[in-house]
Amino acid sequence: MLAGARARIDALDDEILDLLEKRADIAREIAVAKQKAKIESFHDPERERQVLERLAHRGEGRFPPDAVRAVFREVMSACLSVEQPLRVAYLGPEGTFSQMAARHLFGLSARYRECATIDAVFDAVQSRDATYGVVPIENSTEGAVSMTSDALLDGQLLIRQEYILPVSHCLLTRASSLSAIDTVYSHPQALAQCRLWIAKHLPRAQVVQTTSTAAAAREAQADDRAAAIGAAIASEIHDVPILSRNIQDRPENATRFVVLGHDDAKPSGRDRTTLAFGVTHHEGALRRVLTEFETAGVNLTRIESRPSRQKAWQYVFLVDVEGHRDSPELAKALKGARHSATFVKVIGSYPRSDPPAPKGKPSPKTRGRKGKG
Numbered sequence: 576m577l578a579g580a581r582a583r584i585d586a587l588d589d590e591i592l593d594l595l596e597k598r599a600d601i602a603r604e605i606a607v608a609k610q611k612a613k614i615e616s617f618h619d620p621e622r623e624r625q626v627l628e629r630l631a632h633r634g635e636g637r638f639p640p641d642a643v644r645a646v647f648r649e650v651m652s653a654c655l656s657v658e659q660p661l662r663v664a665y666l667g668p669e670g671t672f673s674q675m676a677a678r679h680l681f682g683l684s685a686r687y688r689e690c691a692t693i694d695a696v697f698d699a700v701q702s703r704d705a706t707y708g709v710v711p712i713e714n715s716t717e718g719a720v721s722m723t724s725d726a727l728l729d730g731q732l733l734i735r736q737e738y739i740l741p742v743s744h745c746l747l748t749r750a751s752s753l754s755a756i757d758t759v760y761s762h763p764q765a766l767a768q769c770r771l772w773i774a775k776h777l778p779r780a781q782v783v784q785t786t787s788t789a790a791a792a793r794e795a796q797a798d799d800r801a802a803a804i805g806a807a808i809a810s811e812i813h814d815v816p817i818l819s820r821n822i823q824d825r826p827e828n829a830t831r832f833v834v835l836g837h838d839d840a841k842p843s844g845r846d847r848t849t850l851a852f853g854v855t856h857h858e859g860a861l862r863r864v865l866t867e868f869e870t871a872g873v874n875l876t877r878i879e880s881r882p883s884r885q886k887a888w889q890y891v892f893l894v895d896v897e898g899h900r901d902s903p904e905l906a907k908a909l910k911g912a913r914h915s916a917t918f919v920k921v922i923g924s925y926p927r928s929d930p931p932a933p934k935g936k937p938s939p940k941t942r943g944r945k946g947k948g
């Protein structure tokens with residue numbers, strides 16, 4: 576019985592592998608076709624999203640939809656690596672949420688390069704040492720990541736994809752109880768996302784900032800009276816046990832990451848555009864620019880102001896709007912904004928990514944079983 580079933584699994588695995596080889600051959604054909612058509616980016620995130628969603632819904636549930644996504648994520652990562660190996664820079668070191676986001680977006684077959692700072696990720700892509708870069712842009716609890724905003728404003732790179740990663744923090748420590756902890760290490764963003772938890776559970780501990788959550792885990796590894804706040808994956812990588820899980824103040828805590836490149840994405844039908852503009856110091860100047868979007872029927876999803884860094888007390892505004900810059904509505908709004916603003920800079924159009932459904936409540940799309948289609 577057992578031997579027979581295993582023989583059937585072996586036969587199926589052979590078939591699956593033969594099919595994967597055929598799939599990789601077709602990916603090579605597509606690479607040639609893209610080269611002929613002078614398409615610069617072989618990587619096509621919107622096509623990948625469609626492949627994953629179609630297959631996750633097509634399954635009958637005996638192989639879980641999340642596993643379908645995970646398997647085909649790697650299949651596509653491998654097929655892409657035979658077309659054109661991707662080099663992806665991310666904010667390291669290993670064990671950070673940026674690494675989790677990069678792996679989710681590009682799979683295990685991409686070549687990764689960890690960078691010590693957000694600016695270094697921008698530099699790696701700008702100099703073409705990396706094809707793409709993955710950086711955090713905002714957190715649902717803490718707001719904008721200002722280093723990313725400033726680098727987007729100053730540089731030439733464009734956003735071509737976004738991904739919202741649910742961020743669940745753990746307390747990593749070799750101490751056996753909270754009372755044995757003197758010092759808590761973490762990145763300022765993570766500390767801020769767990770501020771109330773720290774005040775309640777570790778009121779006497781000294782709080783020390785580190786350059787990353789993974790660097791904090793290394794501190795906790797070295798000292799059994801220290802703890803780090805970081806991702807569960809950092810516990811494995813840096814060999815520090817988890818004492819408490821889900822310690823972020825807001826259960827729905829999530830970070831939005833963006834992929835940087837030299838070109839942005841084609842319209843997908845559900846897009847977002849990030850742009851920046853400046854206004855003069857006159858009454859109603861900001862309102863006039865915003866009215867251009869309103870009258871063109873363009874919905875604003877985020878607005879942030881940053882110091883211009885050219886003159887004190889002058890500001891630039893970074894906004895996210897719904898739609899692609901090539902759409903008639905947004906093209907019209909941008910034309911109007913160019914008249915009302917001192918400058919307008921488009922930082923990229925890319926497919927919109929939905930925030931993840933809360934745990935235990937599957938999104939309407941994935942609920943229940945669907946027939947093959």
Ligand SMILES: C=C(O[C@@H]1C=C(C(=O)O)C=C[C@H]1O)C(=O)O
Nearest residue numbers: 602605617618619622623651654
């Ligand atoms: C094969 C293609 O190129 C890449 C690989 C894909 C895949 O393996 O399915 C999908 C999109 C691209 O990132 C394609 O564009 O179809």
